[in-house]
Amino acid sequence: KRRTAAEEVGMLKAYLDGTTAEERKQIDAMPEDVFMGAFLFARNKCLNCHAVAGEGKDVGPDLTKTGTEHDHAWFVKNMIDPKQFAPDTEMPSFEELSEKELKQIADYLTTLK
Numbered sequence: 001k002r003r004t005a006a007e008e009v010g011m012l013k014a015y016l017d018g019t020t021a022e023e024r025k026q027i028d029a030m031p032e033d034v035f036m037g038a039f040l041f042a043r044n045k046c047l048n049c050h051a052v053a054g055e056g057k058d059v060g061p062d063l064t065k066t067g068t069e070h071d072h073a074w075f076v077k078n079m080i081d082p083k084q085f086a087p088d089t090e091m092p093s094f095e096e097l098s099e100k101e102l103k104q105i106a107d108y109l110t111t112l113k
Contacts, residue, residue: 037108075106
């Protein structure tokens, strides 16, 4: 189910309310595509299966340092067809996302180091 704009704003507000002043400075300093990628990562419920820095679940791989393991192009290809890299994966395809959205998520994932 697609969230409404109000639900997305509420989710972002709840997240920001739980951040420190230093974390908010880091968020403000993020390039726009990285910020949007992080937002899309959250909106598409990636933490329902993956963990990042101790947040999320362990159904899929922990993505905390995934930016050291894969490049931008790999992330885009994996989101479109995850079975090409892991035939037994339960990860769904995100081919319905636009090319821009896929690239923004990949921008975010490459920062995880």
